[in-house]
Amino acid sequence: MAVRLLVIGSGGREHTLAWKLAQSPHIQQVLVAPGNAGTANCGKISNSEVSVSNHSILAQFCKEHSVGLVVVGPEVPLAAGMVDDLQAAGVPCFGPSAKAAQLEASKSFSKAFMDRHGIPTANWCSFTDPQEACSYIRTASFPALVVKASGLAAGKGVIVAKDQEEACQAVLDIMKDKTFGSAGETVVVEELLEGEEVSCLCFSDGCSVSPMPPAQDHKRLQDGDLGPNTGGMGAYCPTPQVSQELLQQIRETVLQKTVDGMKEEGTPYVGVLYAGLMLTKQGLKVLEFNCRFGDPECQVGKLCV
Numbered sequence: 001m002a003v004r005l006l007v008i009g010s011g012g013r014e015h016t017l018a019w020k021l022a023q024s025p026h027i028q029q030v031l032v033a034p035g036n037a038g039t040a041n042c043g044k045i046s047n048s049e050v051s052v053s054n055h056s057i058l059a060q061f062c063k064e065h066s067v068g069l070v071v072v073g074p075e076v077p078l079a080a081g082m083v084d085d086l087q088a089a090g091v092p093c094f095g096p097s098a099k100a101a102q103l104e105a106s107k108s109f110s111k112a113f114m115d116r117h118g119i120p121t122a123n124w125c126s127f128t129d130p131q132e133a134c135s136y137i138r139t140a141s142f143p144a145l146v147v148k149a150s151g152l153a154a155g156k157g158v159i160v161a162k163d164q165e166e167a168c169q170a171v172l173d174i175m176k177d178k179t180f181g182s183a184g185e186t187v188v189v190e191e192l193l194e195g196e197e198v199s200c201l202c203f204s205d206g207c208s209v210s211p212m213p214p215a216q217d218h219k220r221l222q223d224g225d226l227g228p229n230t231g232g233m234g235a236y237c238p239t240p241q242v243s244q245e246l247l248q249q250i251r252e253t254v255l256q257k258t259v260d261g262m263k264e265e266g267t268p269y270v271g272v273l274y275a276g277l278m279l280t281k282q283g284l285k286v287l288e289f290n291c292r293f294g295d296p297e298c299q300v301g302k303l304c305v
């Protein structure tokens, strides 16, 4: 029987997901909430005005419209427990639970998780007091120059500082001036890593992983790899920076280890797991996890499958 799907989100990522899912003969219709101009009335795809912030209204809508599966695009509804609430109401949903989404929604949780499970990552410390964070920056035995708001900050909560002064200023901006609101109540201060940055995503059912082709972002604002870092000015996939051998290593030492660790801790990870990695001279290190497809990585990944 053909299924009606509901994709949650409004980006290029959700357009891609709807476009690809609509190609399946098993799928009768793809609704997107709230969607965008690209997902409005395009073959099997159309936008829906259902509220995505009220999970019980959303569950009711899914039942009334015979939605057979909800696919959640962005991190905010995942961290807010959309998957938990829809599943509790009997609506099948693809994505991690709120607890599992902590891998993205709390950088201090994810760094501590990596340490507990021996997953390679930059040296770090987390703070809830700005003075303590600044003294650490001034005395750490490595260049502690990356300052991160621990919570969700729409990809804008990380400052890669050029010196200790700038790093301390970033701490004050985040913790005293609250530039990222409550996302900055805890900050993670991290060792500066150098190397090529790549994104490795996989699907997981909570036990095993199935990696997607590795992607790389155009991170810097300007041509010639110049200017400040951005959330991604575009992307390409597959990237030549990741050989089959390296992908196998990432699969074993990062992706599978993470899924195993989450299962062991009683918060199995189901959905798309995204590892942001730095390929350093000392080997690969995880910069962060995301609990969903990347935008724009999702759009270029489609070309490879």
Ligand SMILES: Nc1ncnc2c1ncn2[C@@H]1O[C@H](COP(=O)(O)OP(=O)(O)O)[C@@H](O)[C@H]1O
Pocket (backbone or CB within 6 Å): 122, 146, 148, 154, 155, 156, 157, 158, 160, 190, 191, 192, 193, 194, 197, 219, 229, 276, 287, 288
């Ligand atoms: N330890 C680090 N060393 C060097 N650059 C970093 C480090 N951590 C993050 N960055 C840079 O900052 C960007 C954003 O950091 P990330 O941890 O991915 O957070 P978010 O995507 O939530 O903003 C990364 O894509 C990377 O370019």
Ligand SMILES: [Mg+2]
Pocket (backbone or CB within 6 Å): 276, 288
């Ligand atoms: Mg990132």
